[in-house]
Amino acid sequence: MVSVITINKINIGKRLILVGVIFINSCGGPRDTKESIAFQSTYAPNLSVTTLITNAKIIDGTGADTFNGSICIDQGKIKKISSYNVLYDKIEKVDINCEYTNKIDAKNRFVTPGIIDVHSHLGNYPSPSVTAHNDGNEITSPITSEVYAEHGVWPQDPGFDEALKGGITTLHILPGSANLFGGRGVTLRNYPSRTVQGMKFPQAPYTLKMACGENPKRVYGDKGGPGSRMGNFAGYRQNWIRAQEYQEKRNSDRTNTSRDLQLETLADVLDGKILVQMHCYRADEMAQILDLAKEFNYKVTAFHHAVEAYKIGDILKENETCAAMWADWYGFKMESYDGILENIPFVHEAGACAMIHSDSDSGIQRLNQEVAKSWAHGNRAGLNIKKEEAWTWLTSNPAKALGILDQTGTLETGKRADIIIWSADPFITYSRPEKVFLDGQLLYDKNNNIYPRSDFRLGYGVK
Amino acid sequence: MIRIFNYFLIILIFLINHSAYAKDLLITNAKLVIDEKTFKENLVYTEELPTDYTNNIHENITIYQSMGARGNEPITYFFKDTEVDEIKYFLDDTDYVIKNAEGNWVTSGIFAPFSHLGMADIGGEDLTNDISSPGSSTTISEKASDSFNPQSVFVANNRRHGITHAVISPAASGNSVFAGTGSIVNLTGNYNSVVKERAFVLAQLGEKGTQYSGGSRSASLLQLKEGLDTANCNNDRTCRNSLERAINNINKNSYISNSESEFLKRVIRGNIPLIISVERAIDIIRVINLKKTFERLDIILLGASEAWKVAEQIAENNIKVMIDPHNNLPSSFETVDSSLKNIIILDEAGADYAIANLSALGLQGIGTLTQHAGNAVANGLDWDKAFAAITSTPASWFNLSLINNSLVIWDGDPLNVTSTPTSMFINGQEQSLESRQTLLRDRYNPINETEKAYKYR
Numbered sequence: 007m008v009s010v011i012t013i014n015k016i017n018i019g020k021r022l023i024l025v026g027v028i029f030i031n032s033c034g035g036p037r038d039t040k041e042s043i044a045f046q047s048t049y050a051p052n053l054s055v056t057t058l059i060t061n062a063k064i065i066d067g068t069g070a071d072t073f074n075g076s077i078c079i080d081q082g083k084i085k086k087i088s089s090y091n092v093l094y095d096k097i098e099k100v101d102i103n104c105e106y107t108n109k110i111d112a113k114n115r116f117v118t119p120g121i122i123d124v125h126s127h128l129g130n131y132p133s134p135s136v137t138a139h140n141d142g143n144e145i146t147s148p149i150t151s152e153v154y155a156e157h158g159v160w161p162q163d164p165g166f167d168e169a170l171k172g173g174i175t176t177l178h179i180l181p182g183s184a185n186l187f188g189g190r191g192v193t194l195r196n197y198p199s200r201t202v203q204g205m206k207f208p209q210a211p212y213t214l215k216m217a218c219g220e221n222p223k224r225v226y227g228d229k230g231g232p233g234s235r236m237g238n239f240a241g242y243r244q245n246w247i248r249a250q251e252y253q254e255k256r257n258s259d260r261t262n263t264s265r266d267l268q269l270e271t272l273a274d275v276l277d278g279k280i281l282v283q284m285h286c287y288r289a290d291e292m293a294q295i296l297d298l299a300k301e302f303n304y305k306v307t308a309f310h311h312a313v314e315a316y317k318i319g320d321i322l323k324e325n326e327t328c329a330a331m332w333a334d335w336y337g338f339k340m341e342s343y344d345g346i347l348e349n350i351p352f353v354h355e356a357g358a359c360a361m362i363h364s365d366s367d368s369g370i371q372r373l374n375q376e377v378a379k380s381w382a383h384g385n386r387a388g389l390n391i392k393k394e395e396a397w398t399w400l401t402s403n404p405a406k407a408l409g410i411l412d413q414t415g416t417l418e419t420g421k422r423a424d425i426i427i428w429s430a431d432p433f434i435t436y437s438r439p440e441k442v443f444l445d446g447q448l449l450y451d452k453n454n455n456i457y458p459r460s461d462f463r464l465g466y467g468v469k
Numbered sequence: 470m471i472r473i474f475n476y477f478l479i480i481l482i483f484l485i486n487h488s489a490y491a492k493d494l495l496i497t498n499a500k501l502v503i504d505e506k507t508f509k510e511n512l513v514y515t516e517e518l519p520t521d522y523t524n525n526i527h528e529n530i531t532i533y534q535s536m537g538a539r540g541n542e543p544i545t546y547f548f549k550d551t552e553v554d555e556i557k558y559f560l561d562d563t564d565y566v567i568k569n570a571e572g573n574w575v576t577s578g579i580f581a582p583f584s585h586l587g588m589a590d591i592g593g594e595d596l597t598n599d600i601s602s603p604g605s606s607t608t609i610s611e612k613a614s615d616s617f618n619p620q621s622v623f624v625a626n627n628r629r630h631g632i633t634h635a636v637i638s639p640a641a642s643g644n645s646v647f648a649g650t651g652s653i654v655n656l657t658g659n660y661n662s663v664v665k666e667r668a669f670v671l672a673q674l675g676e677k678g679t680q681y682s683g684g685s686r687s688a689s690l691l692q693l694k695e696g697l698d699t700a701n702c703n704n705d706r707t708c709r710n711s712l713e714r715a716i717n718n719i720n721k722n723s724y725i726s727n728s729e730s731e732f733l734k735r736v737i738r739g740n741i742p743l744i745i746s747v748e749r750a751i752d753i754i755r756v757i758n759l760k761k762t763f764e765r766l767d768i769i770l771l772g773a774s775e776a777w778k779v780a781e782q783i784a785e786n787n788i789k790v791m792i793d794p795h796n797n798l799p800s801s802f803e804t805v806d807s808s809l810k811n812i813i814i815l816d817e818a819g820a821d822y823a824i825a826n827l828s829a830l831g832l833q834g835i836g837t838l839t840q841h842a843g844n845a846v847a848n849g850l851d852w853d854k855a856f857a858a859i860t861s862t863p864a865s866w867f868n869l870s871l872i873n874n875s876l877v878i879w880d881g882d883p884l885n886v887t888s889t890p891t892s893m894f895i896n897g898q899e900q901s902l903e904s905r906q907t908l909l910r911d912r913y914n915p916i917n918e919t920e921k922a923y924k925y926r
Contacts, residue, residue, distance in 0.1 A: 133798045134805070164799055220593075316913050334837065335830055337623065339593035346910045355915040368795050368828060375840060375886045382887035386880075388916045435843035435885045466805045 041270065045156060047206035049195055051445040053082040058106040059427070062117035064089070065394050067401040067416035072394060077117065078104035079423040082445035087417055110441070112427050118397065119417050120175025120424030120442065122404035123370050124283075124330050125310050125363035129179055129194075129202070130155055132163030133367060133462075143182030144189060148226050149245055151214060152267035153189035155179045159202045164460040165367040170196050170450050171457060172371035173439040175424040176207060178408055180215045180310075183285040184225040186232065186241045188215035190271055191283055193408050197444055198458040211409040213307070214275050216242070218286035218295060219341050235291070239298065246302040249273050281307040281409055283330075287341035289317035296325045308407040310363060312353075313345040319356025328359035328407045332369075333376035350377070350399055351384020351391055361403040373400055378433040393433055494897045496532040496568045496876065499575035532575060532876065566899070568892060570878050576856070578633025578875030578895065579883075581835040582791050582823040582863035583744075583771060586635045587621040587654065588613065592833065601642035608645040609670055609696070609729045613637040614652035614663045623833050625904035628656040630836030631883060631890040633875035633900075634664065634864065638744070641673035646682050646689045647696060648673055650732055651744065653867055655874070657895050668867050669742045669769070670732060672696075675752055676803050690755060693745075697763055699725045700733030739765035742789070742866060749803040750775040757786050769866065772827060774804040777811040780818035789866055790820055793827040794845040809848045812858075816850060823863035824855065843884035855884060 057079040064075050066087070075089035086104060130142035141158030144150040159179055169177065174196050181188035191213035194205040219235065227233035232241050249272030256263045256273060274280040282299075286292045286309045299306050308328035309315065313336055315322060315329035322329055331353070336345020346352075353360040362377050364370035381396035405415025414422045423446035430437035442450040450457050590597035599616035617637055618624075627635075633656055639649035653665040672693050673681060682689035695712070702708035709727075725733070736743045743766055745756050753776060760766055769789040770776060776783055776790050783790060794812045799805040815822050824842045826835055842855040864870065875895045881888035893900040911917065912926045919926055 134801050136801070168797060319915065334834065337591070337626075337833060338830055340591050343591065344909055346906050346913075348910050348914070352913060352915055366828075367798055367800075371795075371797075372844070375844075379840075379886045382889070386889065387910055387914055433887060435840060436847045438847055462799065466799070467808075 041265070045154070045203060045206075047208045048201065048203040049197060049199075049206055049208055050204070051082055051195075051197060051447050053445060053447070055108050055446060055448075056080045056104075056106045057108045057110060057423075057443075057446060057448075058104045059110045059112055059117060059425070061114055062112035062427070063114055064417060065116060065118045065397050065432075066418065067119040067397055068418070069392075069395045069398050069402075071392070072116075074114070076104075077417065077423070077425065078106065079425075079443070079446040080105070082423055082447070084417060084419055084421050084423050087419060110427070115440070116428040116430070116432055116437070117417075118173075118426050118428065118432060119401040119415060120426055120444065121173045121373050121400050122176040122178075122408070122415060123169070123174055123364050123373060124178050124308065124361060124404040124407055125365045126169075126177045126179055126367075126370055127182070127365070128165040128169060128177060128367060128370070129159030129161065129163045130181070131367075132160045133165055142180075143184050145182075145184045145225060148184075148186045148222055148232060148241055149268065150181075150185050150189050151187040151245075151269075151271040153181060154192065155181050155190060155215070156192040156202045156206065159192070159194075159205075161199050161202055161205060162460045162462050163367075164462050165370070166196055167198070167458045167460055167463075168367070169370045170442055171439065171452070173374065173426040173428075173442055174370055175426075175442065175444050176405075176408075176410070176414055177370070178213065178283075178404075180213070180283060183215070183217035183221045186217060186222050186238060187245060187268075187272070188217060188285075190280070191215050193410065195444060196449075198449070207408075207410060207413075211279065211281055212271075212274070213281045213283045213408070214271055216282060216284040218284065218291045219288060220339055221285070239294070242298055243301070245272060246276075246298075246304075249276055250302065253277065275304050276302065278305070281305075281407070283308050283310055283407070285310050287311050287313045289314035291341075293318060293321055296321065296327065299325075307409075308359075308361075311342070311365070313342045313349065315358075315360075316346060316349045316352035317344075319353045319358050322353065322358035323356055326359070328361060328403060329353050330361050330363035330404070330407065331380075332365070333362065333380045347380065347383040348387050348389075350380040351387070351389050351396075354391060354395070354399070355384070355389050359403050359406060361399045361407065363404075374432040374437075375435055378435075381433065396433075494532075494566050494568065494876075494894060494899075496570050496575055496878070498572050499532055499570040499878070500572060501532065501575050568878070568894075568899075570892075573891065574879040574881065574883055574888075576631075576877050576879065576883055577860050578877050578893065579631045579838055579859050580861075580864045580869075581627075581632050581635035581825070581838055582859070582866075583825040583827065583832070584635045584637055584835045585640070585832040586627060586637055586656075586835060587617045587619060587624055588637060588639075589833065590618075590621060601640040601648070603642035605643060607726075607729065608643070608647040608649055609725070609732045611639060611649040612652060612666055613639050613649065614654070614666045617652065617654055617663065619654070619658050619660060619662045622905040624656050624658050625901070626906050627834070627836045628658075628893065628900060629890065629902050629904050629907065631839060631877045631879065631893065632656055632835055633877065633893065633895050634869070635835060636668065636863070636867070638669075638671050641671070641678065641681050641746075644681060646672050646674065646678045646692045647729075653869065655895050657898070657900060664869065665867060667732070667735065667741060669744050670736050671744045671746065671771075674745055674747045674756065675749060675772075676801055677746065686752065694759070694762075696725045696730070696733060697737060697759070697766075700730040700737050701763070702730075703734065736767075737763055737765065739767045742767040742769045744769045744771050744791070746771040748772050748774045748801070750778040750806070752803070753779050754782060757782055757788055760786055760788075771825075774807040774811065776820075777808060777814035778806060780814045780820055783815065784818040784820040788820070790815060790822045791825045791827075791863070792822060793825055793831075794841055794848065794850075796827070812845050813849050816854060821862065821866075822858055823866070824858040839884050839888075840886050843886065846884060852884065 060076040073089040078086040127142050132139050144153045178193045180191040193207040193210035199205045223232050232238045252269035253273035253276050306327045310330045312329040312331050331349045336342045350360045377399050402415040405411040414424050425443040426439045427441040428437050429440050440452045585600045588600045638651035641648035648671040651669045653668045655662045678689040682692045735741045771791045773790045796807045797809045826838050826841050842859045845855045877890045878892040879888050
């Protein structure tokens with residue numbers, strides 16, 4: 007009988023979601039609530055330099071073939087991107103409409119969009135990893151959707167600077183995976199700042215970290231549960247039911263609904279404002295999570311760690327759910343035992359949204375190599391994926407999974423000028439970023455010794 | 470019988486009696502990649518190293534690896550621009566396997582200088598994990614080889630990456646800075662794949678070491694020294710008794726039994742290396758100072774994130790270093806000066822170094838070792854030095870000569886992430902590059918057009 011009651015509640019919830027959407031739309035957009043103005047981004051890059059990058063070999067991140075061209079940057083945005091044949095004398099003609107204060111000849115080097123890491127713990131598990139720095143996981147209850155990753159991010163983590171040298175311009179910081187509902191994730195610009203607010207990606211949607219499998223049941227098995235995968239699912243469902251009730255109440259009378267931070271996050275997921283990023287290794291478990299999402303009418307934006315995504319590429323495609331994967335991490339726990347080197351290309355080949363992620367302060371520095379490895383293994387297995395398609399695993403697909411593809415992830419007119427100039431083909435190990443631009447601002451220049459340095463780095467290095 | 474073959478520049482010696490019990494191997498059309506040191510050591514005789522071999526990439530080389538001599542070590546010969554028929558002349562009537570490398574890169578096998586390969590099935594599952602033994606009262610005498618499973622899926626999964634040999638090591642735990650005795654294995658997956666049972670002893674200093682010795686650097690260094698002192702007593706009972714009594718009174722953890730100290734004697738005599746895991750520059754200096762008392766210690770530093778700050782002392786004292794060239798973050802206060810230039814500065818100082826993948830997952834997933842070496846090159850190290858650091862250099866530290874045992878044919882530059890082995894030979898025997906991972910790959914490959922259900926593929 008319990009299941010019947012549950013189904014009734016779900017049906018009520020679904021109807022009310024629709025009512026809520028109509029209500030909000032009729033008001034002409036969200037009101038300026040305390041909730042919406044809290045912890046706003048103060049990100050303010052220097053947009054004054056206008057730059058023309060000429061003679062570039064461009065992989066634009068859309069999947070299109072590499073082309074030779076130039077990029078005109080104005081007010082931090084890509085004002086114009088033009089392609090031309092290698093005839094050098096044509097460049098000036100093509101670029102004649104670009105007013106610039108700074109001209110960079112890429113000398114036929116590869117130029118790509120800045121890399122986006124969709125799964126990082128820089129700042130909330132910073133270096134040095136002393137116990138006082140463990141701010142990435144609120145391991146006190148399996149349900150902590152009330153916490154925000156940004157409140158645990160230390161902007162002086164030296165890892166941000168090293169990631170920039172690896173071409174990372176945007177990164178998504180998540181709470182850890184001990185809890186069923188871990189809390190809100192935050193998308194950051196990799197911009198040197200004294201504050202987290204100064205790094206927050208303006209208008210990027212919040213995300214919700216959820217976790218499958220071994221971690222929650224291991225952590226809470228002797229602390230009241232969940233103690234099994236069954237308990238995990240019961241925990242998700244019970245709390246989505248609470249969230250639906252809260253959502254219903256909030257939609258019918260917002261002013262008289264006292265705020266509940268835990269349910270606010272979940273209700274925002276049900277309202278489609280927060281994107282679900284779910285730690286999940288096993289194929290069968292991902293398939294069950296997709297059913298859970300159908301039961302409560304929300305969307306799983308991406309599975310993270312998805313070591314077995316290659317087994318269910320078709321299901322991921324059908325559900326329009328992305329998979330964030332490693333190139334070759336596997337085998338460290340049972341649910342990661344079936345990892346293969348062709349995971350990313352196989353998911354891509356199935357037509358689903360595939361991407362790389364690091365989950366590592368070291369791996370984040372070389373994500374291009376991780377993609378290159380995967381790409382090569384995929385083609386060796388008989389696929390025929392172009393480098394340019396594989397590049398989408400580094401920038402455009404992560405941007406899509408974070409809801410910021412309209413702003414970054416590709417080199418297209420009107421987008422943020424997040425750009426890397428490489429020393430050579432980025433699919434070769436020996437190639438490293440030489441220049442990294444964030445909103446058109448040159449933040450890293452290998453050959454001219456321009457690089458950010460955390461406060462923490464000062465006072466060391468004395469030989 | 471010695472013949473000198475001048476016609477094609479390369480001089481080779483032929484002195485093996487071909488009463489073959491294993492087939493000889495002939496690899497033709499190879500782009501041979503081998504560092505000069507290995508090359509010299511493996512040429513049995515040469516009047517003069519041809520100038521062609523001062524570079525490290527040699528086109529159109531034919532390699533003949535003989536497994537023919539019963540009881541003898543296999544020996545590799547190099548021919549340049551030599552026709553197969555002419556080699557046959559040297560092979561006499563021996564039956565041999567021909568492998569055409571089709572102009573691809575041929576190298577010696579990759580030697581992983583540090584790992585826990587085959588010592589755990591699932592790192593996170595205690596019962597399957599034999600990397601450390603926190604509840605055990607013995608430490609030094611426990612051999613990694615006794616925990617090694619040659620048929621662990623990780624062996625075949627890593628063989629696929631060109632790794633032919635690996636150092637396997639226990640990790641420190643419990644109440645001792647001594648982790649145990651490490652071994653060397655090959656990756657054939659055979660039951661007899663332990664190449665060296667007692668290859669080294671590992672001691673853990675630094676922040677981690679303090680956990681096993683009472684809580685401070687002072688205690689862990691003392692424990693290490695007392696262990697060495699005890700072993701140094703040799704069979705002098707008076708020396709041992711007084712030392713043991715003293716140690717017992719001061720620090721029970723430092724007590725080293727007779728059987729344990731037997732293992733350490735080889736270390737004291739310099740017969741096998743003492744690997745010491747240490748990071749901070751001043752801690753490295755303290756380790757170097759151990760040589761003042763124990764002159765014959767053959768010390769290998771493991772980790773050594775701040776080695777670059779004391780690179781000259783390291784080189785002067787003939788201390789060897791195993792480092793991970795990816796480490797550049799101040800992950801702890803003892804690695805605040807981690808730097809990508811670590812390996813470059815050690816190289817400039819003339820220190821002897823090997824490249825290891827020391828990340829937590831790298832200890833089983835050693836297949837990424839070539840990527841780590843490749844990144845050392847990306848950061849300025851010479852290619853041949855980086856390659857030697859994952860082949861001949863660490864192999865020589867354990868008195869192994871790799872080229873004699875193993876060869877890998879690659880589909881591209883082995884230090885580039887997009888390259889992979891196409892063939893592998895260990896002890897002259899061709900190895901399978903199939904593994905649990907490739908079987909999963911084949912079952913789920915999107916181009917697999919079989920109608921069969923997944924479990925029947």
